[in-house]
Amino acid sequence: MTSSPIDIQENEIFERSPELLAALLKDHTLSTAEHQVNIFWATNNYADLGAGYRYNDPITIAAITGKNGGIIRPRAVKSREMQQQRSREMAEVFTPSWICNKQNNLVDNAWFGRENVFNTEVDNPDGSHSWIPTDGKILFPESRTWRDYVRENRLEITCGEAPYLVSRYDTVTGEPIPIERRIGLLDRKLRIVGENTETSGEWLKAAQTAYMSIYGYEWQGDNLVLAREALLYTFIDYYKAKFGSEPQLKSLQYIAYIISWNIWQMDGLKGVVPDSCGERRIIERTIFGDEEHISVCQGCRNDDIRAHNGTYALIKDWNAPKGKEKIRFIDLIK
Numbered sequence: 001m002t003s004s005p006i007d008i009q010e011n012e013i014f015e016r017s018p019e020l021l022a023a024l025l026k027d028h029t030l031s032t033a034e035h036q037v038n039i040f041w042a043t044n045n046y047a048d049l050g051a052g053y054r055y056n057d058p059i060t061i062a063a064i065t066g067k068n069g070g071i072i073r074p075r076a077v078k079s080r081e082m083q084q085q086r087s088r089e090m091a092e093v094f095t096p097s098w099i100c101n102k103q104n105n106l107v108d109n110a111w112f113g114r115e116n117v118f119n120t121e122v123d124n125p126d127g128s129h130s131w132i133p134t135d136g137k138i139l140f141p142e143s144r145t146w147r148d149y150v151r152e153n154r155l156e157i158t159c160g161e162a163p164y165l166v167s168r169y170d171t172v173t174g175e176p177i178p179i180e181r182r183i184g185l186l187d188r189k190l191r192i193v194g195e196n197t198e199t200s201g202e203w204l205k206a207a208q209t210a211y212m213s214i215y216g217y218e219w220q221g222d223n224l225v226l227a228r229e230a231l232l233y234t235f236i237d238y239y240k241a242k243f244g245s246e247p248q249l250k251s252l253q254y255i256a257y258i259i260s261w262n263i264w265q266m267d268g269l270k271g272v273v274p275d276s277c278g279e280r281r282i283i284e285r286t287i288f289g290d291e292e293h294i295s296v297c298q299g300c301r302n303d304d305i306r307a308h309n310g311t312y313a314l315i316k317d318w319n320a321p322k323g324k325e326k327i328r329f330i331d332l333i334k
Contacts, residue, residue: 159216276310
């Protein structure tokens with residue numbers, strides 16, 4: 001199966017495996033062992049479609065497959081009117097790939113202690129920008145190894161479609177980016193994995209480590225779906241480039257599981273599930289009868305990220321002992 005980098009189809013993922021698509025829709029913060037809760041739309045852009053597409057509705061498989069396939073589309077192919085509306089309402093403005101590359105290069109310049117590790121930036125006379133990928137195998141400083149690089153944690157805040165993590169296409173122009181020219185933080189890790197492994201087993205283990213080290217959060221559910229899909233298909237792209245065939249379904253399912261934990265839905269200013277703060281009504285029984293007390297969110301009132309009464313987003317520490325790996329994101333903030 002093939003798909004355009006700019007327009008992955010949920011129907012195609014569903015055909016691979018309904019469980020695979022279900023994994024990409026899961027919200028681990030709200031789900032329990034007995035019941036899966038999906039991420040929700042968190043935007044009114046689809047409300048005209050009726051029940052199942054309103055702001056607070058969960059994104060279900062039925063809502064985005066079959067005759068509803070293609071409802072979720074990347075920003076670059078959304079209508080100009082919807083782009084402008086999302087910019088006004090949610091300050092949604094995506095970054096061109098050349099700027100993502102420039103900023104990602106700054107991260108690697110610091111880590112490697114030298115410039116032009118993965119590519120050389122080009123500022124053209126006409127005002128356009130590009131880059132030239134570095135030839136050959138990436139070399140590492142004496143004190144660091146390729147495994148160290150793969151394990152380094154990276155986070156894209158308010159990630160949208162995750163252009164800083166993966167770059168299958170330019171999120172502004174919609175232009176596909178060939179695998180050898182990709183510049184995302186995860187793309188770089190997977191390039192390193194490909195250059196330093198031989199067998200499929202070695203590659204898969206190192207790639208899983210790379211995915212466990214990449215994080216991102218986003219408010220709007222449709223963007224989150226696109227980001228998760230882009231990370232999944234990036235895995236397929238690099239595996240095919242290395243071995244000439246597609247990975248097995250069980251490998252895709254485990255990567256989807258990692259993605260569903262590491263790319264999550266959150267209000268980045270509060271650290272909670274979007275819109276989960278609010279008034280709380282408490283009924284207290286007294287000798288004079290029931291009394292109702294109404295409390296407001298102290299975190300919202302006092303701008304205190306640790307005092308919200310909403311549901312704090314959970315992420316997974318993949319290196320923690322079993323049973324202790326689920327942590328609140330805000331507990332990582334000093």
